Amino acid sequence: MRFIIQKFGGTSLVTQELRELVANKIIAAVDEGFSPVVVVSAIGRAGEPYATDTLLNFALSINRDIPPREMDMLMSCGEIISGVAMANTLQRMGHQAVLLTGAQAGIITDDNFNDARIIRVEPQNVIKHVEQGKIVIVTGFQGICQGGDITTLGRGGSDTTASALGVALNAEYIDIYTDVEGIMTADPRIVEDARILDSVTYNEICQLAHEGAKVIHPRAVEIAMQKNIPLRVRSTFLDSPGTLVTSHHGVYGTIDITRDRLACGVTHIAGVTQLKIIAKDIAVEDPALRIFRALALADISIDFINVSPELIMLTVKDEVAKKAVDVLENLSVFPQVKPNCAKVSTVGAGMTGVPGVMASIIQALTEEGVEILQSSDSHTTIWVLVEKENMKKAIRALHRKFKLGQRE
Structure with missing residues (x-):
């Protein structure tokens, strides 16, 4: 059997006309x-x-304090409704x-x-129905724990379901259909020539x-990568090929994604x-250890971390900034606080080992009068922190600097 996983988001399922599409x-x-296995989100x-x-x-209108187990039972209903509608349409x-x-699809x-x-995924029931000539519709975003309770997979859960089934069934493709x-x-709302x-x-x-x-949840990508199963991000409303996601050795038709490009996006x-x-x-004493341990115990997620003997810098979401400051002040640590910032990231596998990329980023932002408050890098990404009022200007400058609006 040649399996293909097709995942459809909720905006693709709202009306009968869309469900027929x-x-x-x-x-x-x-x-x-192909033998399609279709994953659906809530409508x-x-x-x-x-x-x-x-x-x-x-x-929540009945009781704000819903136990997590019962909340998962409730949140699993949306996908069941859309799944019934989609199966009936077919x-x-x-x-x-x-x-x-x-x-029932074996998502444990x-x-x-x-x-x-x-x-793990136990796909025997899926395979049985496919062998009987049926198109299998699977509710995304949910599974079952070993104790027998319904669970949900958090943000991007339907993408994760699709990738997990793709790996379990050794699918040829995992297609993520969306409204883009x-x-x-x-972001095309910021950059006019985004492509x-x-x-x-x-x-x-x-x-x-x-x-x-x-567009897609990173957990889903990480799962697909385990077996090098190509992902395709496509539009429900168009017949265009969309974007292929595969390994750095992959070739799709005549498109070699090892081609010479420094960045792929901002x-x-x-x-x-x-x-x-x-x-x-x-x-x-031991300031870094005590600071990060205290923030962890307070369940505060931190990002963009720079630690040196002279300075510790980090970022938190604006909505938890006051809580983070209170935690630090309880340790007699009094941080300088700069709210309303934005993290702008230039991403590209081609940057690895290439001299001058950071210089290009600094030049692009300096020419636009954008101050870099903090920076960091990895093999594929360079991050800069800027004031939020300069965010759009920074994104446009970097998009222009790396000629991302041009066809390759």
Whole structure:
């Protein structure tokens, strides 16, 4: 069997007209000789009747203190509704289809309710139905823990379901259908000449996703990468090929993604606060250890960390900045606080080992009068922290500097 995983987001399933469009893409895969396994998200977004947030808000209106186990049972309902609608659409169009919940599809997770991790996939039930000539629809975002309780997989959970099934079934492709045409070089609302990327590496898309791009969840990419299964990010509404995600050795048709490019995209995270701690102002012993341990115990996520004998710098989300400052002041550590910052990331596997990339970034930002508050780098990414008011200017300058608007 030639398996292909097709995942459809909630905006692709809102109306019967859209569901028929989705069904046609599924049927086209059958006509191409594939055995499609279709993963669906809940229908629509917050405020629409069957969206997960709508169901959750209904329960919260009764009691704000919902136990995590019961919350997962509730949040799993949205995908079941969309799955039934999608299976019925295919049946009406003359194709046998069966709906499986995450548990019925063999998605086994830990018991971390609301943000469970997949431990393994037991796909025998999926294979059985495919062998019977049925199109299998699987509810995304959910599984079952070893104790038998329903669990949900957290943000991006349907993408994760699709990748886990793709690996378990050794699929030829994992197609992530969404309401955009593919992965873009930057946010088109900020950069007018942002364009669709033909292809990116797994590492590049992981960095883009971690640093603000919201087209696919990085956990899904990391799972697909284990077996080097190509991901394709495509539009439900168009027939274009979208963006191929594969290894740095991959070739797709005539497109060689080892071609000579330094950067593939510029992305951003707004709404962060910088905390700067001067070493001479610290009166506690083992300051770095005590600072980071205290923030961890307070369940405060930190980012953009620079530690040196003279200085400790880190960022937190704006909404937890006051809590973080209170934690530090309880240690007699009094940070310099700079709110309303933004993290701007230049991502590209081609940067590794290439001299002058940081110089190009500094030049581009200096020419636009953008001050760099902090910086860091990895093999595939260079991050800079800027004031939020300079974020869009910085993104445009870097996009222009690395000629990301030009076709390769």
